[in-house]
Amino acid sequence: MEDLGQFLLYSAIAVGKGALVTIVVTVASLLLGFVLAVPLSIGRTYGNRPIQFLIQLYEGFFRGTPHIVTLFIFYFGLRHVGELFGNPAFQIAIPPFPAAVLALGITSSAYQSLIFRSSIQAISRDQYNAARSLGMGRWQAILTIVFVQALRLSIPGLTNEATIVLKDSPITYLVAIPEMLTQARGIIDSAMGKVFFEVLIPVSLIYFGLFVLSNKLFEMLDEKLKIPGFELERR
Amino acid sequence: MGSENILTVKDLVKEFGDNRVLDKISFTVKRGEVVVIIGPSGTGKSTLLRCINSLTPPDEGRVWLDDREITDKHSNINQIRQDIGFVFQHFALFNHLSALGNVEVGLYKVKKMTREAARKKAIEELTRVGLQDHMEKFPAELSGGQQQRVGIARSLAMDPKIMMFDEPTSALDPELTGEVLTVMKDLAQAGMTMVVVSHEIGFARAVADRIVFMEEGNIVEDGPPEEILKNAKKARTREFLHKITELYGE
Amino acid sequence: MKKLVAVVLVLCVVSGALFAGGAQEGKDELVVGTSAGFRPFEYREMGEVTGFDIDLMKAIGEEMGREIVVRDMDFDALIEAVSTGTIDVVAAGMTITDERKERVDFTEAYFVADQAALVREGSDLNLNSPSDLNSSDLTIGVQNDTTGAFWVDENASNAKIQKYGKYIETIQDLENRNLDVIVLDKPVAEAFEKNRPTEMIFVIPTDEAYGLAVKKGSPMLDDLNSALKKVKNSDTWDALIKEYFGS
Numbered sequence: 149m150e151d152l153g154q155f156l157l158y159s160a161i162a163v164g165k166g167a168l169v170t171i172v173v174t175v176a177s178l179l180l181g182f183v184l185a186v187p188l189s190i191g192r193t194y195g196n197r198p199i200q201f202l203i204q205l206y207e208g209f210f211r212g213t214p215h216i217v218t219l220f221i222f223y224f225g226l227r228h229v230g231e232l233f234g235n236p237a238f239q240i241a242i243p244p245f246p247a248a249v250l251a252l253g254i255t256s257s258a259y260q261s262l263i264f265r266s267s268i269q270a271i272s273r274d275q276y277n278a279a280r281s282l283g284m285g286r287w288q289a290i291l292t293i294v295f296v297q298a299l300r301l302s303i304p305g306l307t308n309e310a311t312i313v314l315k316d317s318p319i320t321y322l323v324a325i326p327e328m329l330t331q332a333r334g335i336i337d338s339a340m341g342k343v344f345f346e347v348l349i350p351v352s353l354i355y356f357g358l359f360v361l362s363n364k365l366f367e368m369l370d371e372k373l374k375i376p377g378f379e380l381e382r383r
Numbered sequence: 384m385g386s387e388n389i390l391t392v393k394d395l396v397k398e399f400g401d402n403r404v405l406d407k408i409s410f411t412v413k414r415g416e417v418v419v420i421i422g423p424s425g426t427g428k429s430t431l432l433r434c435i436n437s438l439t440p441p442d443e444g445r446v447w448l449d450d451r452e453i454t455d456k457h458s459n460i461n462q463i464r465q466d467i468g469f470v471f472q473h474f475a476l477f478n479h480l481s482a483l484g485n486v487e488v489g490l491y492k493v494k495k496m497t498r499e500a501a502r503k504k505a506i507e508e509l510t511r512v513g514l515q516d517h518m519e520k521f522p523a524e525l526s527g528g529q530q531q532r533v534g535i536a537r538s539l540a541m542d543p544k545i546m547m548f549d550e551p552t553s554a555l556d557p558e559l560t561g562e563v564l565t566v567m568k569d570l571a572q573a574g575m576t577m578v579v580v581s582h583e584i585g586f587a588r589a590v591a592d593r594i595v596f597m598e599e600g601n602i603v604e605d606g607p608p609e610e611i612l613k614n615a616k617k618a619r620t621r622e623f624l625h626k627i628t629e630l631y632g633e
Numbered sequence: 634m635k636k637l638v639a640v641v642l643v644l645c646v647v648s649g650a651l652f653a654g655g656a657q658e659g660k661d662e663l664v665v666g667t668s669a670g671f672r673p674f675e676y677r678e679m680g681e682v683t684g685f686d687i688d689l690m691k692a693i694g695e696e697m698g699r700e701i702v703v704r705d706m707d708f709d710a711l712i713e714a715v716s717t718g719t720i721d722v723v724a725a726g727m728t729i730t731d732e733r734k735e736r737v738d739f740t741e742a743y744f745v746a747d748q749a750a751l752v753r754e755g756s757d758l759n760l761n762s763p764s765d766l767n768s769s770d771l772t773i774g775v776q777n778d779t780t781g782a783f784w785v786d787e788n789a790s791n792a793k794i795q796k797y798g799k800y801i802e803t804i805q806d807l808e809n810r811n812l813d814v815i816v817l818d819k820p821v822a823e824a825f826e827k828n829r830p831t832e833m834i835f836v837i838p839t840d841e842a843y844g845l846a847v848k849k850g851s852p853m854l855d856d857l858n859s860a861l862k863k864v865k866n867s868d869t870w871d872a873l874i875k876e877y878f879g880s
Contacts, residue, residue, distance in 0.1 A: 158678060158679045161679045161680055162677065162678075162679050162680030162681075163680075164680070165680035165681075166680060179641070179644055223719070224713070224717065224719065227717045227719060239717070241718060241719070244704065272473075274471055274473060274475035275475060275477060275478070277433075277469075277471070277475060278469070278471060278476075278477070278534075278537075279477075280438060280461075280464065281436060281438065281464055281468075281469035281538070282464070282465070282488075282489035282493055282537070282538075282541060283461045283462065283464045283465035283489065283493040283494075283541065284492065284493055285461050288492065288493075292488075292492065293477055296479055297477075297478060297479050300479065321706075322706070322707070322710075323706075324666075324704035324705055324706045326680070326705065330677075330705065331680050333670075333799070333801070334669055334670075334676070334677025334678075334680070334682075335677065336801055337669065337670045337672075337676055337677060337800075338672075338676055338677055340672075340801075340824075340825060340828035340829050341801050341804045341805055341808070341829060342828070342829070344805065375478055375479055375521055376520070376521045376524055
């Protein structure tokens, strides 16, 4: 790779591929987290005691366990699950990409559930009462009146969560996911260590750029869902 | 149950911890009657209304709307609630919907009307309360009086048999109470059955068929306005009215 | 609001598709575990893992009628990975040793190499033979779990030994003067010598042979061996040697 131009091109391609993987892993994990967090937060707020207890366990486990450990459980750990039942041949073998998204996504769902729950609680109980007074059923009132507003309130929390998952994504290299940091290390390696900061600084800037982009997207979402009059006090 | 009584409440009991907020309350409301409930704060007036439509289920006692028992576990409570309009002290408008949205939502989501039919009816009701020029506005953009009128329109749109008002003007600035009371007076004159918890004695005098005085979870006195306001039988009633007229000057 | 829900649902479906695509590891695919960073056997170029071992496995895969899928991970994770079936075979310049044979089965050797000692260009440590490495004044760097690491543990235990996940980290610390000398496989040392201000001062003859590793008792061993044999006897093999080692 004597040719600087060629080196830059090859490197850009490598980092580009890595960035794409980083984005896909992050977005897929956030989505999984979201889809799980909606019923979790609603169940924890409105469900009966047993349900609340189970959800509390779930939240506690995934928020309290280091994300790397969760990742290992899904990728490596589950392959050993048969040994627990005396049947070592039985494995739950999840390939790298699903394992990474499951681990990051389920972890994120525990955090997102907390975000939604606090938003739900911020919505005055009379909103629910008014909906029921009109004759809406329990779930209709919860979903169409309370939760809709709670989602709107959750946007700042979700913006933050997106950043966290993005910054978590490099740990997936441990399960053979070729995300951006892996690619960066590969370039450094290919150049025999001749470059180091020259690679890491641009890559850091790209992570930062993704962070800015993510924030901007949420800002736009916030703007779009703005409730007229409500925001007046904020400015 | 005679078909005259649209609402029957029998031996309603509600306790919050050691506090017995409703102590075997019984009363009836006839079709077209306007009943105003007065009394010191915290005596269970709001709780009474919320127990009637089971927003707060009572511990003991039974409630009937016409001949449908609300307190019966097998009743379809959601369906019965469509016939009971409820107006909240703090308006409880859906913040994410415009005035129009607030009024139509019950129509297309609960009564299953088409969106066009729901919109049409919502516009009618909002016009009825004088808000035809504010339909696209959101609750945060409306004054308290306007919000409460939307709340009334929202309940009216469901064509209820009876309207209940839980201190509808207590959260309003004095200048704004007038517009809401006017709407309520018109409603009464149009023949709507109403149960109103309020301090507005002027409104009671003008429009009520009966005034009920509640204290400490009990109905102390129940009679026509002339009687209660001028010649209350119980000393406590007179004491309370005295205090009220001092406060609200009437 | 409805549009938002629609967008989210679409994204969910797309992710699901990607997910599922990854979830189906075709039964015919051969999952190869490696650890990029060991030129010229496996390294990253333009974002993809490539190198002698990769091309060799592609050829073997062809012989076996299977497509290969490459998984890049830390070297010391490979044996665990193949033992649990996370990967089917290890192709990572892995030396056949008795200790390793206790945990995995190896194919016939496909490459023979020695270890070598690498220092900074111009450093005058006066090291002339392997026994000189056994000095408490020295800090030696090795890649964790490699035969270089084992050799140093056994033969240079007086020295301060530092273990790393990837070779490039040892090179960096060598240049930072955190290390005095690195012990690593000769072909890789030669590659580094060409490209970095380093010097290969002597060879440590260990006569190591690289083999492909599979899970202990794996029925795949015989197929791999016969495919390997066919490839070694073919023109493909000559071409590979020329490409990666003919200078």
